[in-house]
Amino acid sequence: MNLPVSYEAALNPLRLRLWSSSNSSSWALSISVVSIFPRTISSSLTPLSHRTQFLSPLRLILCRSRLAAESEIHGSFNQRMVPASLLTAEKEEAKAVLTLFLKKQGFSNAVAARIVNKSDPFVDHLVARLHTMHKSHYLVGRELTTLEIRDALTPYLETLLDEYGETLVDVVENFPNPPVKESQGEDSQSQYTPETVDIYVSPSNVTLDSKKLKALARVSDLNPTGKLPPHVTYLLELGMELETIREVIRKFPAFAYYSLDRKIKPVVDFLLELGVSKSDIPTIITKRPQLCGISLSENLIPTMTFLENLGVDKSQWAKVIYRFPALLTYSRSKLKGTVDFLYEVGLSAEHVGKVLTRCPNIISYSVDDKLRPAVEYFRSLGVDVALLFQRAPQTFGLSIEANLKPLTEFFLQNGYSIEELRTMISRYGALYTFSLEGNLIPKWEFFLTMGYPKSELVKFPQYFGYSLNERIKPRYAIVKENGVRILLNQVLSLSGPEFDKVVQRKLKKQYGIES
Known part of the structure; x- marks a missing residue:
């Protein structure tokens, strides 16, 4: 029996070999000399579990291989395109x-x-993943909001x-090198080198995630005719990368067992009929x-049909699903x-439909843990929450603290009153979705050099x-340079x-x- 191709590639450089116990069908790794002792999670990190955990060396190797590969994939976006100040801010985010x-x-x-x-x-x-996932934003000079990053x-x-x-x-x-506790033998230091690492792993210490391995094998192994499985070929034709398909399987192993003709293809055809672009299908499935x-x-x-009755615009289904x-x-x-709850805070049926169409992920927010506390907070500032829901529903998914x-506190400390802040929110609902460290503070500091009165931001919080770097400074x-005086909103909002x-x-x- 062979491991999936992707795992063989990860294991071959270490010259590991597989053996099957004569008394068991379980598989284990065997390399001869040094014993790797199970690593115990530090007692200071007990919130995840109070039980001692053993890290399987195979799991560590697979983890290292996978995360390193992901790092290469997600690092493909040229970070030199991102200003250093923004890169620093994104790291903080x-x-x-x-x-x-x-x-x-x-x-x-x-x-x-x-x-x-x-x-x-x-x-x-993590920042590299952001750059890959939102490449189009960076290419046009658009900065991500805190909510988009989260x-x-x-x-x-x-x-x-x-x-x-x-x-x-x-x-x-330890990214990208998951930790392995070295043998404490007297000579272990001299033996532990990249060229001569020797590991012995008994069957009882190997904890393979068999479900994921089997699922990955279904999308990695070639059939007797030398071809990939039909559902994998179909997904590749839709534009999905093989590594993306594997990532989906790692996240949701059951997907590997979905029938092409009875499950995957009917749903894809249905989405295409709704107007979803074929190029968007891989993103939706992922x-x-x-x-x-x-x-x-x-x-x-x-x-x-239920959502359409609630006001979701049926002509916008392609955008909503994407x-x-x-x-x-x-x-x-x-x-x-x-x-x-949206009705409760004062939205009309028409506006509920628009909110669900524009920001469908609001459904994922807990009413009691997220939406209601945010509503109460904005009401304490005197904000019209129904209007804010209409203009920037994503604001209510943010953490209060x-x-x-x-x-x-930032605006109050810089001389704005609650009334002025309320006006700014009503004029630009997305104001609170931006990062304080990565967005507001650097832009505020530059604003102070522009010679405009603070009231200009109340008029134009946009x-x-x-x-x-791409709009304000240029x-x-x-x-x-021309020595002219132009209103702030004209400086930024007008076309070239x-x-x-x-x-x-x-x-x-x-x-x-x-x-």
Whole structure:
């Protein structure tokens, strides 16, 4: 029996060999000399589990191979295209997401911070994923919001937690080299070299994830005719990369067993009929492979009808599904619970439909743990929450302590009143979705050099939505070079030709030149 091709590639460089116990069908690794003792999770990290955990060397090798490969894949975007200041800010954002994730697993603030501070290579890996997932944003100079960063990284961290469980902290801290405790023998130091590593692993210490290995084998092994399985060939024809298919299987092994003719193809054909672009199908499947396992007649179509009755624009289904394919996998009670809450805060049926169409992932937020507390917080500021829901529903998915309160305090500390802040929120609902460290602070510091009164930001809070390096600084440089005075909103919101016209008009007026 052979391991899947991808795993053989990972194991061959280490010259490992497989053997089967004569008394058992289980497989184990055997290399001769040095014994690797099981690694015990530190007692300081007990929130994940109070039980002693043993790291299988095979699991460590596979983990290392996979994460290193992912790092190469996600590092394919040229980071030189990203300004150094933005890169630094994104690292801080990634650290914040990782810290919050660890705290949700039961770690204290101090322990979570200590883990993150020891994990710079893993943080760089997270930022690289951002650059690959949102390449189009960077190419046009658009900066990611805090919410976009969180929504991109949190599912990935959850996937790693599902796969590595109690060993995740070790994976994070030692990325891309998961730790292996060396033998404590007197001569072990001289024997432990990349060329001569010798490992003995008994069958009882090997903990293969057989379900995932079998699932991966279904998409990696060639059939007797030398071809890949039909469902893999079909997905490749749709534009999915083989490594992406494997990543889907690692996250959701059941997908490997879905019938091409009875499950995958009917759902794909249905999505294409709805107007989903063929090029978007791989992204949708990657985001939510479970979608292909849902019955069209019994679940998908009835759920869509239910949502259409709630106001979802049926002509926008292609965009809705691309943005958040998981929407169609939620139960009716979950959908109704969120919709009832939107009615409760004052949205009309028409606006509920628009919110679900524009921001379908709002369904994923817990009403009691996320939406209601955020509503109460904005009401304490005197904000019209129904209007804010219509303009920037994603705001209500942010953490009050980590995101909302710090932004409020930032504006108050810089001389704005609650009334002025309320006006800014009403004029630009997305204001609170931006990172404080990576967006607001650097743009605020540059604003102070521009010579505008602070009240200009109350009139035009959209200033914070423009790229500092790609829009704000270049436009202001032209204004300053020509010695003209232009309103802030005109400096940033006008198209290139219109902006040039305004500058020329100001120059003519300034020097008394008639048109």
